[in-house]
Amino acid sequence: MSVELPFAPVDTVIRREAGDLRVSADAAEELARRIQRRGAALAREAAEHATDAGRKTLMVEDFGFAAEAPERDDLTLPVAPVDRIARLDIPDEYRVAADARVALAAHLEAFADDAAEGAATLARHAGRRTVQAEDVETYFELVG
Secondary structure (H helix, E strand, O other), rough: OOOOOHHHHHHHHHHHOOOOOOOOHHHHHHHHHHHHHHHHHHHHHHHHHHHHOOOOOOOOHOOOOOOOOHHHHHHOOEEEEEEHHOOOOOOOOOOEOHHHHHHHHHHHHHEEEEEEEEHHHHHHHHHEEOOHHHHHHHHHHHHH
């Protein structure tokens, strides 16, 4: 599976949560993959809601997010790749509303923050100074 999300902003999210720990490139890549899977799954569910409502445009409420999305400039994850992630597993005739893209990016960034914090905790617990892909994988195994 190719990853639509650039690794640099994901690395920034991990470093924000890791504090003084280093971050391996593999950790950023693994988290980017997890973010992509989560975003694609949420978009599939949102497409079902939009279809039930007789629409081909995914709206914020189809995702089940709060009505107000944060400002695009306040996000670390870029919105354009998040839009591509949202379209991975839904038919081409669907669109994603602009505010829904920003809300999805905010949700995925919060998801990434939680995972990065957990992975950093696991790296510290293991006595390492670097967050590795195995820390990200273990975090997701632990949280289900």
